[in-house]
Amino acid sequence: MSRIFDRLLLFIYSLAVGVLSAALIILATGLVPGKFVAPAWLPTALIVVASILFILSVRFFYVSLRRERTSLHSIDQRTEIGDIRISMETVENIALKAAARVRGMKDLKARIKVNEAGLDITIRAVVDGETSIPAMTEEVQRNVRDYVHEITGIPVSNVSVYVANVIQTQTFKSRVE
Template identity: 60%
Template sequence: MAKILDRLLLFVYSLSIAILSVLAILLLTDTVPFSLSSLEEDKGLFIATIVVSAILFLISIRFFYISIRRDRRSLTSIDQRTEYGDIQISTETIENLSYKAASRVRGIREVKTRIRITEAGLDIMVRAMVDGDSSIPALTEEVQKQVHDHVEEITGIPVSYVSVYIANLVQSPVMKSRVE
């Protein structure tokens, strides 16, 4: 809902700026008759006003384009054809499956995943933090195996590569014991 409101506000803003800048350009170039005697006397101010109006017009065109274009990133999916029909699986679904598989590994915390579609299959990038109590090479190998197997089993799409990036250690809170 917020995205739609933002796009609507951006559309209204860009349209109003475009109209105002075109009106300013028309007034300053004497296309529309109107007396701007103080502006006509100072040539520097006159040129600066035209330049600012033209820049605002170009910016408003860019904003207008942004407000009406579709968000391509959210539309990406993987299409498969079966004997019964077509199947489309969004990359967001695959990212969530990867997240779920990586989060199941003991010692892994704060997981983020990214998917890239290649000719060979899916490239899955996992970014995580570890608790520091387990071997990092063993953890990353387990994450790779879990993510690879889970995504291939659930989606039927081949996974060509799983990379794991360990960002940091999670600091567990230290509890001080009370001595009485």
């Protein structure tokens, strides 16, 4: 919510400064008739300052309207030896590997979000319907949380499991003639 408010303030500020600097440029160039008693260097200085402010306001206006990236491409960690960058795809694959170890989980997909407390991991799965879904999803949550933390060193704050469907198992009856 605070980002939206900050962007709104930046939008209003850049719009106001842009309009005022454009008006100042118009007045200093003499496009609007009127009597101004000022030294000869003042209109030139006003035009230069107003032009700089106008360019800055256009840049701030663009920043206030620009969409932010919704996801990070990597997670950066600093150690005493140096920096470590782990791609989001790597973390997704590690989470999928941990979830796949649970019997009965099929067609897995993962989504990773980064927050202040650590990683929020969402696993989407299709289950076989032969195992208790609450027990299976709790095992997936534990496996994913522990394995991702063990492998990457990044704390996992939340693991959500979304069961999308149940696989229809085919039952074949023997036919004896």
